[in-house]
Amino acid sequence: MHFAAAERAAPHYVAVTVVEPGSAFALDPQRWPDLGQVPPAGVTARLARRIFAQAVAHLPVRVLGPGGRRLGGGGDERSATMTLHRPHEFFARVGAHGLIGFGESYQTGAWDADDLAAVLGAFARRVADLVPRPLQKLRGLYVARLPxxxxxxxxxxxxxxxxxxxxxxxxxxxxxxxxxxxxxxxxxxxxxxxxxxxxxxxxxxxxxxxxxxxxxxxxxxxxxxxxxxxxxxxxxxxxxxxxxxxxxxxxxxxxxxxxxxxxxxxxxxxxxxxxxxxxxxxxxxxxxxxxxxxxxxxxxxxxxxxxxxxxxxxxxxxxxxxxxxxxxxxxxxxxxxxxxxxxxxxxxxxxxxxxxxxxxxxxxxxxxxxxxxxxxxxxxxxxxxxxxxxxxxxxxxxxxxxxxxxxxxxxxxxxxxxxxxxxxxxxxxxxxxxxxxxxxxxxx
Missing domain, CATH: 3.40.50.150 (Vaccinia Virus protein VP39)
Known part of the structure; x- marks a missing residue:
């Protein structure tokens, strides 16, 4: 299916539930050195939280905070579910390392999904627009370069x-x-x-x-x-x-x-x-x-x-x-x-x-x-x-x-x-x- 056809197809809804339990497995910091420590949750984490909220507001995504608090619009009973177990870690990693941090926070168990491909696909369809255009101009200063x-x-x-x-x-x-x-x-x-x-x-x-x-x-x-x-x-x-x-x-x-x-x-x-x-x-x-x-x-x-x-x-x-x-x-x-x-x-x-x-x-x-x-x-x-x-x-x-x-x-x-x-x-x-x-x- 070409991109335009995918956009005309039935929307892929994603529900995001935010909870805060601990990790369900042990992480070996020697085997996974960059996953063993969470980056400081400073200005970049707050910016990541804001960008994330803006992004899901313009996607067919429903965000539920602790206790069922609504953080975004869209979604229905067909929705795939993304669950943020440790939102502070999630936003700290995304703020510090962008999409690398997004993946690393999944590796550590900071978030989960009942249908991971559907959740990732919902973001992939609009990947070029997830970050506000004024900030995209700063991309060269922010993203990591190939070693x-x-x-x-x-x-x-x-x-x-x-x-x-x-x-x-x-x-x-x-x-x-x-x-x-x-x-x-x-x-x-x-x-x-x-x-x-x-x-x-x-x-x-x-x-x-x-x-x-x-x-x-x-x-x-x-x-x-x-x-x-x-x-x-x-x-x-x-x-x-x-x-x-x-x-x-x-x-x-x-x-x-x-x-x-x-x-x-x-x-x-x-x-x-x-x-x-x-x-x-x-x-x-x-x-x-x-x-x-x-x-x-x-x-x-x-x-x-x-x-x-x-x-x-x-x-x-x-x-x-x-x-x-x-x-x-x-x-x-x-x-x-x-x-x-x-x-x-x-x-x-x-x-x-x-x-x-x-x-x-x-x-x-x-x-x-x-x-x-x-x-x-x-x-x-x-x-x-x-x-x-x-x-x-x-x-x-x-x-x-x-x-x-x-x-x-x-x-x-x-x-x-x-x-x-x-x-x-x-x-x-x-x-x-x-x-x-x-x-x-x-x-x-």
Whole structure:
């Protein structure tokens, strides 16, 4: 659903109940150093409280204070509920750290929601207007900047990838589909089942295979093709290209954990002679031996980790490694160009706790990077952002259903809340049209 259509749809109401109980779980300050102390509740906290009150007054949001006191308008029996357990902490964190503080206050249990994606979606629909326009002019002085140690050079890129993808293969195996594909599925209009049902799990798996086949088709992968994959995941695409199409695949990853499990899965499938998994940066790779380049290059949701500064390097590498007449297909999360320009220097909650470094590109920014240093041009585009919302909802339901097993791996309740927020935050972004996802095909 496009943004304009979403605005015309039935309103999403959110009720906010403010209460003041203590935290229901222990927080390890050594494991979560920035969550262990609440910032001082000074002028910025009072300003955050005022901005929050103004924002919800112009949203389909109902705010209830202690004892049921009304703090805003709107809302009815359909409303999702946001509960501020510790409003002083909530406003102190938001006042000190903005949207990072908003997420951190959820991590600590300062607030909750009965339908987290719905609550976040209500704010996401009007995110550009939540802060008064006069204060938006001061944004550059207020928001945090990306730390230099997360810049996507070859050394930092490895650290950035390890911080997320080397958490635990067992963790990812618990909530992904059986192919262990960690990117948007392509449902192609397939009807949704129950979110936690076996039918929906099977639908997710079929949609992941459909996505892989779609991008292999876009790149022209067939029998005997020499394929380069930038970003291995756990080997699903490489295995389908080699096993179903008879291609020879070189696949790159910076994650030692992913490499180990991908090689194990490839060997078990009897595809070791057709697939080489390399622990290597895309900038370090040369053409295949005895050939001018790869017949096809594919990369699924890896460009987001590259960083704006290195997008020209990324596409130059693809151009350099692609054989004459070959095609490259990239699946990328996207955002509008204006929004990308407004946020490209901003250090976000997602950077801090989930994906360090990087930036979600716009399609115009990708085309600019192509023109800067390559002969490649965009020749095909397939958009399916709504499918990502469904993918994330299924992952979130599976993550919650398997939380006891995740906890047994050594992850604490703060991690539980962190990943619940991450998955719901992303789901809301795609459901509201703030984010999109596209398969982009390039040729010379």
């Amino acid at each position: 230099s140690e997360e810049d996507g050079d070859p050394v930092n890129a490895r650290r950035n990838i390890e911080r997320h993808y080397d958490l635990s293969n067992d963790l990812f195996e618990l909530f992904l589909d059986e192919s262990m594909t960690y990117s948007s599925a392509l449902y192609g209009g397939a009807p949704a089942g129950g979110d936690e049902s076996d039918d929906e799990a099977r639908a997710l798996h079929r949609a992941q295979l459909r996505k892989i086949d779609s991008i292999l088709d876009a790149a022209g992968v067939r029998e005997g093709s020499n394929v380069l994959e930038i970003g291995s995941g756990w080997g699903a695409l490489a295995m389908r290209a080699a096993g179903e199409r008879g291609a020879h695949v070189t696949t790159l990853t910076l994650s030692k954990e992913q490499k180990a499990l991908a090689q194990e899965r490839i060997a078990a499938a009897g595809l070791g002679e057709r697939i080489e998994v390399r622990l290597a940066d895309y900038r370090e790779v040369g053409p295949p031996r005895g050939a001018p380049g790869y017949d096809a290059i594919v990369s699924v949701e890896m460009i987001e980790a590259v960083g704006e500064r290195y997008w020209p390097d990324y596409f130059e590498s693809i151009d350099r490694l692609l054989a004459p007449g070959g095609r490259a297909a990239v699946q990328s999360i996207t955002m509008s160009h204006q929004r990308m320009l407004a946020t490209r220097r901003t250090y976000t909650w997602i950077h801090k706790y989930i994906f360090p470094g990087g930036l979600i590109p716009s399609v115009p920014a990708i085309e600019q990077a192509l023109r800067a240093r390559t002969r490649l041009r965009l020749v095909r585009r397939l958009d399916f952002g709504e499918d990502y919302a469904r993918t994330l909802r299924t992952w979130r339901n599976r993550f919650e259903a398997h939380w006891p097993a995740v906890s047994a791996l050594g992850f604490d309740e703060v991690f539980h809340r962190t990943w619940r927020f991450y998955l719901a935050y992303c789901e809301a972004g795609f459901a509201t049209g703030y984010l999109g996802v596209s398969q982009l095909t390039f040729a010379r």
